Amino acid sequence: MAKEKIKILIIDDDPKVSWILSEGLSSGMEFVSARDGIEGIQMVSTEKPDLILLDIKMPGMNGLEVLEKLNRMPSRPEVIMLSGHGETKNIVHSMHLGAAEFINKPFDVKEVEIHINTVLEKNRLKQEVKTLRTELKSRSQYDQFIGDSPKMTQVKNIIEQVADSELTVLIRGESGTGKEIVGRMLHTLSGRSEEQFTKVNCAAIPRDLLEAELFGYEKGAFTGAHKTKPGRFEVANKGSIFLDEIGDMPMELQSKLLQVLEQQEFVRVGGINNIHVDVRIICATNKNLEEAIQRQQFRDDLFYRLNEITVFLPPLRERPEDIPLLVKYFLDRYNSLYDKDYPELSSEAMARMADFSWPGNVRQLENLIKQIVVRGDESIIGDLLSTGITSINPVASTVGDAEVEMSEELVNSYSLKKRVGFAVAREEKKLISEVLNKTNWNRRKASELLEISYRSLLYKIKEYNLNSSK
Ligand SMILES: Nc1ncnc2c1ncn2[C@@H]1O[C@H](COP(=O)(O)OP(=O)(O)OP(=O)(O)O)[C@@H](O)[C@H]1O
Ligand SMILES: [Mg+2]
Numbered sequence: 132m133a134k135e136k137i138k139i140l141i142i143d144d145d146p147k148v149s150w151i152l153s154e155g156l157s158s159g160m161e162f163v164s165a166r167d168g169i170e171g172i173q174m175v176s177t178e179k180p181d182l183i184l185l186d187i188k189m190p191g192m193n194g195l196e197v198l199e200k201l202n203r204m205p206s207r208p209e210v211i212m213l214s215g216h217g218e219t220k221n222i223v224h225s226m227h228l229g230a231a232e233f234i235n236k237p238f239d240v241k242e243v244e245i246h247i248n249t250v251l252e253k254n255r256l257k258q259e260v261k262t263l264r265t266e267l268k269s270r271s272q273y274d275q276f277i278g279d280s281p282k283m284t285q286v287k288n289i290i291e292q293v294a295d296s297e298l299t300v301l302i303r304g305e306s307g308t309g310k311e312i313v314g315r316m317l318h319t320l321s322g323r324s325e326e327q328f329t330k331v332n333c334a335a336i337p338r339d340l341l342e343a344e345l346f347g348y349e350k351g352a353f354t355g356a357h358k359t360k361p362g363r364f365e366v367a368n369k370g371s372i373f374l375d376e377i378g379d380m381p382m383e384l385q386s387k388l389l390q391v392l393e394q395q396e397f398v399r400v401g402g403i404n405n406i407h408v409d410v411r412i413i414c415a416t417n418k419n420l421e422e423a424i425q426r427q428q429f430r431d432d433l434f435y436r437l438n439e440i441t442v443f444l445p446p447l448r449e450r451p452e453d454i455p456l457l458v459k460y461f462l463d464r465y466n467s468l469y470d471k472d473y474p475e476l477s478s479e480a481m482a483r484m485a486d487f488s489w490p491g492n493v494r495q496l497e498n499l500i501k502q503i504v505v506r507g508d509e510s511i512i513g514d515l516l517s518t519g520i521t522s523i524n525p526v527a528s529t530v531g532d533a534e535v536e537m538s539e540e541l542v543n544s545y546s547l548k549k550r551v552g553f554a555v556a557r558e559e560k561k562l563i564s565e566v567l568n569k570t571n572w573n574r575r576k577a578s579e580l581l582e583i584s585y586r587s588l589l590y591k592i593k594e595y596n597l598n599s600s601k
Contacts, residue, residue: 136161137251140180142171142197143213144189148236152184155240160247168192172200180208182247185230187214187221195221198228209250213238268324272316276309277460280450286313286442293440294320299392301377301437302415304444306598307494310415311375313442317413318371326370331363334376334574335589342384343400352401362399364391364408371411377437378418378429385430392436412437417598447489447496454484457493461500473504480509487516491596560595563588572599 141149141164149164156162163178165171167189175183183201187194194212201207211232212225222233231250234243273287293300294317302310311330318328336344343352347362364372374380380388391397392412396405414437423429447453458476466473476484489495499516503509563581570576578588591597 137182137247138163138178138180139182139184139247140165140171140174140178140208141184142168142189142194143184143186145186148184148186148213151240152243156244156247168194168197168200171197175201175204175207182208182251183210184234184243185210185212187212187218187225195224195228198225198230202229209254211246211250268319272319276312276316277457278450278453279456280445280453282445282450283453286444289440289442290316290320293317295322297411298439299412299414299437300440300442302413302442302444303420304417305446305490305492306417306593306596307492308444308446309493310417310444311373313444314373314375314413314415318373318411321371321411323370323411327367328371328373329363329367330373330375332375334379335586337585338381338384341381342387345384346387346397346399347402347406348400349402352399356401359399364397364410365406367410368408369410371413374412374414376416376418377414378416378420378423382428382430385433389430389433389436392433447492448487451485454496455481457496458484458500461497462504465501465504469504471504471507473507476503476509476512480512483512483516490598495596556595559591560597563591563595564597567592567597567599 137160139152139160139162141152141162143149143164144166146164146166149162153162163174163180165174168191171183171185174180185194185197189197192200194214198210198212201210209231210229211234212221212230213234213236214221215236225233231253232246234246276287278284278286290313300317302313304310314330315328318324331345333341343356343360343362345362345364347360347365348356350356350359374388387397391408391410395409396407398405420429420434424431424434458481462473462475465471484496491498499512502511563577566577566580567574570580574588574592575585578585581588583591
């Protein structure tokens with residue numbers, strides 16, 4: 132099949148130009164021409180040229196103004212500027228406006244042809260790199276987001292549809308269902324991916340510090356504010372901000388957040404000037420926000436605003452068909468991370484896992500597989516699933532240092548320390564659940580009763596996969 136001709140739009144008030152070019156250039160090119168800027172701009176939409184040759188000096192709208200207008204189109208063809216000699220100022224200006232080349236009049240037709248081909252080739256390569264990059268990015272993202280059950284396919288479809296938009300997304304789901312992964316994917320698959328992804332856990336920052344953390348403060352705004360500090364929203368400018376555990380945001384701050392959502396503006400603590408930011412907001416929660424609204428703990432106007440798009444992550448027990456894929460994924464991951472070679476799990480183990488209710492969802496499954504790989508033994512599945520504790524390192528967690536990995540020798544030995552550590556972890560989990568239930572999941576009160584810091588309580592809640600619905 133013959134290659135389609137390259138269509139070139141010439142915008143020039145001098146009819147000689149298009150005549151010379153159409154006579155002299157190769158037969159692989161087809162020409163359409165416009166006599167002034169307005170007609171030219173219209174023809175970009177109707178003719179869809181591959182390239183534009185644009186004269187600078189024209190009556191009415193000049194070439195630079197036309198280029199500015201073309202730049203407002205969602206996408207435009209490459210532009211080569213044509214102009215008389217000695218107009219350095221125009222060259223600089225048109226390059227700033229994104230012209231690909233600049234050709235002086237009078238021109239040599241063959242020289243124009245070379246320029247056209249170079250610009251088109253560069254553009255083709257640019258498009259190809261862009262397509263490959265997008266494909267690669269989305270493929271590698273999906274490679275880490277496992278699940279092909281109908282429910283997860285639906286989730287992936289929504290992500291695909293909304294990632295590259297400015298819509299605020301609310302991600303809901305129980306603890307450990309992958310809300311953070313989804314938040315990061317939405318950012319990586321958006322046009323903001325080269326900018327920062329800023330994560331703020333609204334539950335982990337004491338409420339009196341949260342406002343300063345999010346919106347920044349002016350010098351002298353409160354005791355200890357020795358200098359002006361920008362908040363996370365300012366740091367996140369141009370990027371995305373992930374507000375985790377949004378259900379824990381105090382009411383007073385919720386109205387300030389609403390203002391940011393509506394006007395993209397806020398005032399620092401102790402400040403008077405409005406600060407404008409361009410930030411995409413992504414929120415996550417495992418709380419029942421409708422109930423929080425009833426209890427007057429969450430503003431309904433904020434809820435409706437956040438709820439533009441909601442991604443519901445299904446609990447693992449509602450998609451047991453994803454378990455084999457997840458098991459394989461985590462086995463591969465931890466085998467390679469720990470340099471092990473643990474084969475598949477037995478069919479009995481898989482059957483037990485399919486029947487389990489997974490209160491800690493994918494996080495719990497991940498921890499379990501990690502332990503099996505580290506210990507090289509799947510018989511622990513029974514114990515772990517019955518106690519519900521699948522922390523990789525019960526000993527370390529009781530001493531508050533979960534980063535320290537337990538060595539394999541210790542895991543496999545009859546170490547008293549390990550056994551005691553495990554028992555302590557079990558007791559700890561029981562007591563923490565009891566106190567949380569007693570205080571109606573008021574974490575601050577619970578941490579006071581337990582005589583541990585608020586932060587360590589939050590850490591332990593996550594570590595033991597505790598949640599208020601249990
Ligand atoms: N679909 C998935 N594919 C692969 N890994 C997953 C998936 N879902 C969750 N995970 C893994 O499970 C762990 C928990 O996920 P994540 O932190 O995103 O959960 P979460 O919903 O934010 O939980 P929480 O409410 O407790 O903060 C992470 O290590 C994550 O990598
Ligand atoms: Mg999370």
